[in-house]
Amino acid sequence: MQGLADFLKGIGAARFGAMIAVTAALIGFFAFVIMRVTTPQMTTLFTDLSVEDSSGIIKDLERQGIQYELRNEGSIIMVPKDKVTRLRMKLAEGGLPKGGGVGYEVFDKSDALGTTSFVQNINHLRALEGELARTIRAIDRIQAARVHLVLPERPLFSREAPEPSASIVVRVRGALEAQQIRAIRHLVASAVNGLKPQRVSIVDEAGQLLADGAQTDPDQQIGDERRTAFEKRMRKQVEDIVSSVVGTGRARVQLSADFDFNKITQTSDKFDPEGRVLRSSQTREEQSMTADNNGQVTVNNELPGNQQNGGVAAKDQSKKSEETNNYEISRTTKTEVTEAGRVNRISVAVLVDGIYSKNDKGDLTYQDRTKEQLDRIATLVRSAIGFDQKRGDQVEVVNLRFADAPSSTPIAEPSGFLGMLQFTKDDVMYFVELGVMMLLGLVVLFLVIRPLVKRILASDEVAAAISGVLTGPASSDEAAPAGQPLLPSAAASAIDVATIQGQVHAQSVHRVGELAERNPNETVAIIRQWLSEPAK
DSSP states (O other): OHHHHHHHHHHOHHHHHHHHHHHHHHHHHHHHHHHHHHSOOEEEEEOSOOHHHHHHHHHHHHHHTOOOEEETTTTEEEEEGGGHHHHHHHHHHTTOOOOSSOOGGGGTSOOSTTOOHHHHHHHHHHHHHHHHHHHHHTSTTEEEEEEEEEOOOOOTTOSSOOOOEEEEEEEESSOOOHHHHHHHHHHHHHHSTTOOGGGEEEEETTOOEEEOOSOOOTHHHHHHHHHHHHHHHHHHHHHHHHHHHHOTTSEEEEEEEEEEOOOEEEEEEEEEEEEEEEEEEEEEEEEEEEEEOTTOOOHHHHSTTHHHHSOOOEEEEEEEEEEEEEEEEEEEEEEEEEOSOEEEEEEEEEEEOOEEEEOTTSOEEEEOOOHHHHHHHHHHHHHHHTOOTTTTOEEEEEEOOOSSOOOSSOOOOOOTHHHHOOOOHHHHHHHHHHHHHHHHHHHHIIIIIHHHHHHHHHHHHHHHHHHHHHHHHHHHHHHSOTTOOOOHHHHHHHHHHHHHHHHHHHHHHHHHHHHHHHOHHHHHHHHHHHHHSOOO
């Protein structure tokens, strides 16, 4: 202990404090690096969580003893990357996350025996709204959804029942397409008894009305969607066939279609006089006969036996025949129904770029396309859109130089061994973090530790130099004991030695002076230490 105390006392308070500071800085820095490197890489478990789902997931993670991080006010939960898949399956087994709504699980823990019909109806409505919200959230671009259903009861003594309605509030990423909005309306209408798609209104998080709940005829909206889809499909076909000729990105196509959304029903009757068919035939014949009695009408002539006594009398005989034939004339009835959405006219405008080539200097040169090439492109466009001149279709193909020239150096895809080293974003960030840690370590080593060590070693060097100067004359006196005469050769050698020692002492003193000027604090500390030491 005495030796340790003497060692610490000999070092000095300044150097001892510097050593302690350097040691503490090294321990703290390397502890930070080790903790940072050994900390598991965190990744997202769930996003856009409600407060209820976030609290339930955190409780389950704490029960399993798994490290986690909360971000974005608890709506995002981060867990170690190697445990994400297992945790998602484990939480899904427990019904987490629920999505911020209550579904049909509301009936799992309810006591049906002591529940009134009113509570059962409310629970059924809540469950239906929660299930519809979960289904809507499964659609792409929809982050959250909330559904409100109005299912009115039929009043007493009423012949007509009020129609149900629904309102939906959604939070989306970007914008929903018209087809997706219509799909949501039909989805909700099909899940609720008696609900029509026109009675479903949709609003986004910005308060913008995406679909109103008024009972209007949706034919106009469907017609606009049909025209938009037709134009998009035809434009893509024309762009594909033109880009295969002029190159990708070197053609611009605009297509406009004029639709007729009027529904026409036409009925016509046609009679053919040449086509006769006998439907019915009726024949009637009449025959009568009368005798001549000279025009006398007497009782004798009318007696039955009187005619036998007379001669042969003259007779009148008549015959009538009548025939009626009914014919059916052939008749053709034709009913034509022309559905809405007929294409009246198509107009196409195609803009193509010219031809680029390299000259002898390696520069790109531009050249217009010939009329023959433009005519061939126009022919391909007419065939792609089903060109009909009687309908009034128009196709225009124009060659103009684009503002941006094509890139001459295509991007090369990595192949071979480099293609196998496809690092993800997380891997790149991890390597960057390690590089920053190593750089900080080198900075601390060269800018903090190295100057402190040099400063401590310089203090020892100053002390050794001063000690050598003070002990130098004593060593020279010991070389020649008093009372002994020096021989000539010995005297010459002694003079030479004295000269050399004087030069060495002078250099030492000069060096000690320089060290004292550069390190005044250490020099003062050493002198004070010598003054405090007891005389021997």
